[in-house]
Amino acid sequence: MTSLAQLPPHSRCVVASLPRARGIADRLIALGLTPGSEVCVLQNWGRGPIIVEVHGARVALGRGQAARVTVEPEPQPAEG
Amino acid sequence: MDRSAERTPEVVLALAGQPNVGKSTVFNALTGLDQHVGNWPGKTVEKMTGHFEHRGLRCELVDLPCTYSLTSGSEEERIARDYLIEEPPDVVIVLVNAATLERNLYLVAELLMLPVPLVVGLNMVDVAEAHGTRVETHVLEAALGVPVVELIARRGRGLRELVEAAVDLAQHPETFSPNRPVVRDNHRPLLTELEALLEGRSPEGYPPDWAALKLLEGDGDVAQEVKKSAPDAWDDVHEVLVAHDDAYLDIAGGRYDWIARMVRAAVVRPRRGVTVITDRIDKVAAHPFWGLVTLLAALAAMFGLTYAIGGPAADALSGVVSGSFSEFLRDLLAGAPGWLSGVIVDGVVAGVGTVLSVVPILIVFFAALGLLEDVGYITRTAYVMDRYMHWLGLHGKSCMPLLIGFGCNVPGVMGTRIIEERKTRILTMLLTPFVPCTGRLAVLVFLAPAFFGAMAPWALLALVGGNIAVMGLVGFGANKLIFKGGRSAFIMEMPLYHAPNLKTIGLYVWRNTWAFIKKAGTLIVIISAIVWALSTYPGSDPGESVLGILGRALEPAGALMGLGDWRLIVALLSSFVAKENSVATLGILFGAGSAGHAGAAAAGLATKVAAAMTPAGAAAFLVVQMTFLPCVATLAAIRQESRSWRWTGASVGLTLVVAFVLGVIVYQVGSLLQ
Numbered sequence: 201m202t203s204l205a206q207l208p209p210h211s212r213c214v215v216a217s218l219p220r221a222r223g224i225a226d227r228l229i230a231l232g233l234t235p236g237s238e239v240c241v242l243q244n245w246g247r248g249p250i251i252v253e254v255h256g257a258r259v260a261l262g263r264g265q266a267a268r269v270t271v272e273p274e275p276q277p278a279e280g
Numbered sequence: 281m282d283r284s285a286e287r288t289p290e291v292v293l294a295l296a297g298q299p300n301v302g303k304s305t306v307f308n309a310l311t312g313l314d315q316h317v318g319n320w321p322g323k324t325v326e327k328m329t330g331h332f333e334h335r336g337l338r339c340e341l342v343d344l345p346c347t348y349s350l351t352s353g354s355e356e357e358r359i360a361r362d363y364l365i366e367e368p369p370d371v372v373i374v375l376v377n378a379a380t381l382e383r384n385l386y387l388v389a390e391l392l393m394l395p396v397p398l399v400v401g402l403n404m405v406d407v408a409e410a411h412g413t414r415v416e417t418h419v420l421e422a423a424l425g426v427p428v429v430e431l432i433a434r435r436g437r438g439l440r441e442l443v444e445a446a447v448d449l450a451q452h453p454e455t456f457s458p459n460r461p462v463v464r465d466n467h468r469p470l471l472t473e474l475e476a477l478l479e480g481r482s483p484e485g486y487p488p489d490w491a492a493l494k495l496l497e498g499d500g501d502v503a504q505e506v507k508k509s510a511p512d513a514w515d516d517v518h519e520v521l522v523a524h525d526d527a528y529l530d531i532a533g534g535r536y537d538w539i540a541r542m543v544r545a546a547v548v549r550p551r552r553g554v555t556v557i558t559d560r561i562d563k564v565a566a567h568p569f570w571g572l573v574t575l576l577a578a579l580a581a582m583f584g585l586t587y588a589i590g591g592p593a594a595d596a597l598s599g600v601v602s603g604s605f606s607e608f609l610r611d612l613l614a615g616a617p618g619w620l621s622g623v624i625v626d627g628v629v630a631g632v633g634t635v636l637s638v639v640p641i642l643i644v645f646f647a648a649l650g651l652l653e654d655v656g657y658i659t660r661t662a663y664v665m666d667r668y669m670h671w672l673g674l675h676g677k678s679c680m681p682l683l684i685g686f687g688c689n690v691p692g693v694m695g696t697r698i699i700e701e702r703k704t705r706i707l708t709m710l711l712t713p714f715v716p717c718t719g720r721l722a723v724l725v726f727l728a729p730a731f732f733g734a735m736a737p738w739a740l741l742a743l744v745g746g747n748i749a750v751m752g753l754v755g756f757g758a759n760k761l762i763f764k765g766g767r768s769a770f771i772m773e774m775p776l777y778h779a780p781n782l783k784t785i786g787l788y789v790w791r792n793t794w795a796f797i798k799k800a801g802t803l804i805v806i807i808s809a810i811v812w813a814l815s816t817y818p819g820s821d822p823g824e825s826v827l828g829i830l831g832r833a834l835e836p837a838g839a840l841m842g843l844g845d846w847r848l849i850v851a852l853l854s855s856f857v858a859k860e861n862s863v864a865t866l867g868i869l870f871g872a873g874s875a876g877h878a879g880a881a882a883a884g885l886a887t888k889v890a891a892a893m894t895p896a897g898a899a900a901f902l903v904v905q906m907t908f909l910p911c912v913a914t915l916a917a918i919r920q921e922s923r924s925w926r927w928t929g930a931s932v933g934l935t936l937v938v939a940f941v942l943g944v945i946v947y948q949v950g951s952l953l954q
Contacts, residue, residue, distance in 0.1 A: 222498070223353065226353045227348075229529075232386070232536070236533050236536075242562075245568050248568060255380075256379070257382075257384075259774065260772045262666060262770030264770075
């Protein structure tokens with residue numbers, strides 16, 4: 201399973217699962233990262249935190265948290 | 281001015297919104313200076329209330345804490361929802377940012393489950409358009425079934441219409457017919473089952489459908505309430521919940537499904553692949569290397585401004601206080617007993633001088649901090665610094681307060697307000713006094729040449745570097761021991777950049793500075809007067825005073841650090857009022873006259889002091905001076921911000937222990953090496 205932390209910049213994906221810790225999961229949900237949400241990686245330098253865009257907002261995640269969000273590649277976009 | 285007692289409000293409105301929707305701008309624009317800052321009952325979170333008139337109606341506006349959702353995860357979320365359930369306002373105005381509409385509607389989805397009418401303020405439509413996003417207000421309004429008012433709060437646009445809509449709804453609540461979100465099909469039977477179990481036994485004020493939904497989301501607070509209100513049904517309820525403990529993911533997902541339906545026709549998004557202005561700025565400001573450069577430049581500008589404006593203003597103010605004003609008071613009190621004139625002129629006025637000398641610096645820092653926060657930059661500093669703050673048990677947001685601490689610890693401590701989590705805030709507050717401020721650096725620069733000769737610059741560097749290393753170690757240790765590890769997660773929204781609002785920044789500066797003068801200022805004046813008395817009585821010179829006696833009593837402990845001379849200990853103790861005081865006290869005790877006036881006298885003093893110590897003792901003295909006790913202003917700020925004497929005391933204890941241990945190590949190891 202791929203994690204959000206492994207994705208290069210500009211890649212798109214769909215959130216598959218969140219960390220089990222409820223406190224962290226709640227904060228991710230509140231910032232839009234629910235299973236099924238489409239995510240675009242804006243910054244990922246291979247070290248340190250990353251920035252993603254989800255539900256129209258930009259969210260920074262510590263690498264530790266990003267590593268525990270699993271993702272699947274984005275389904276083919278409907279429009280061209 | 282607080283005129284809340286004048287007339288009871290005819291309309292009570294609450295202002296809700298997620299962070300970064302311009303809530304404080306709207307609150308300030310509507311209420312101006314007619315604001316009252318208090319505390320939510322029994323909480324450490326500030327409660328802001330304001331008043332204004334609309335068509336002859338007196339309106340009260342309650343500013344709810346900024347929250348992303350209404351689960352019971354944080355104190356703020358609990359406050360917001362308890363308020364809405366226990367003392368429902370007439371109408372809730374919920375603000376959303378047009379640029380981040382979908383995510384912001386999550387809170388709207390939660391609010392719609394509570395029995396309070398809503399008006400949505402669609403703010404920052406200009407920022408959204410600059411980023412290529414357009415929202416069709418009337419389409420959104422039709423979809424939600426909730427009044428939606430377009431705003432550019434920063435320029436005051438749409439505010440009158442917003443209040444108009446809210447007051448209208450308050451007067452005709454029966455017209456409110458929203459399109460409420462529903463849970464996904466697979467969980468609907470469960471919800472019905474729970475609702476049936478709660479029938480007639482829902483906790484007071486909790487709508488049964490809302491309580492059932494919150495139970496299914498695994499909300500601990502609601503579960504506790506239900507256990508009390510429906511004890512006989514609890515076993516059945518509990519069984520359902522255990523069997524579906526991951527339902528919360530589906531419920532949250534269901535809210536975003538609802539949001540997607542609401543915005544489908546209403547929002548035009550930028551085409552994929554278009555780089556918006558915020559991403560272009562972030563290529564530099566949030567870059568691992570250029571981001572650090574940007575941060576350093578911002579800090580340099582901040583400190584530059586402080587020295588250019590804050591410093592001279594502070595000197596002028598404290599000059600007037602300690603000069604002509606003191607003289608005036610002394611003349612005025614000429615007929616009064618000596619002790620009274622002493623307490624007032626040398627104790628109280630000196631304390632007021634301390635407060636005033638900090639205020640201009642605070643104003644400049646708060647203005648800079650408010651500006652950086654308002655345009656959206658502070659979050660980028662947190663992002664860039666997060667990897668370095670990692671091992672201190674802190675996250676990126678702690679970096680700005682600590683960096684500001686280099687200028688003065690007081691705004692550093694007050695700057696911890698930008699950190700939401702209390703645990704991280706407290707840890708940052710405890711670490712701030714280990715950041716060498718300019719007051720301590722001044723003492724260092726004054727004494728180091730006499731102590732170390734040509735080696736002085738290296739000693740300076742080692743001491744400052746050592747301080748930062750100590751801060752790191754203390755942070756690491758405190759996180760492990762006091763806070764049991766578990767660094768708080770770094771999950772943070774990065775708002776779009778936008779132009780600042782001067783009114784928001786101005787009121788931010790005003791509120792913070794005034795809070796410092798009122799609360800911390802009083803404490804500083806009282807402690808200064810006490811310290812003056814301790815250093816003056818019972819004998820006439822400091823050597824015969826309580827402080828002198830204390831210094832002598834501490835000589836055995838001091839000897840372990842090579843500070844067997846009580847005069848050195850008294851000098852350190854006197855730096856409690858202000859770090860730079862230790863030089864003045866040394867001047868009095870070593871009889872070198874007023875220090876700092878003539879270069880020769882000053883150099884003479886430093887040499888005399890150096891002669892009283894071995895080099896190892898001198899090093900220990902400076903190490904202790906750099907780490908021991910926050911100054912009274914910092915301590916007062918810690919008390920004000922933590923609202924806890926326990927943590928204030930912890931800061932005193934922590935710095936004392938660290939200073940003593942370091943002093944002993946430096947002296948003992950240094951003596952061996954000599």
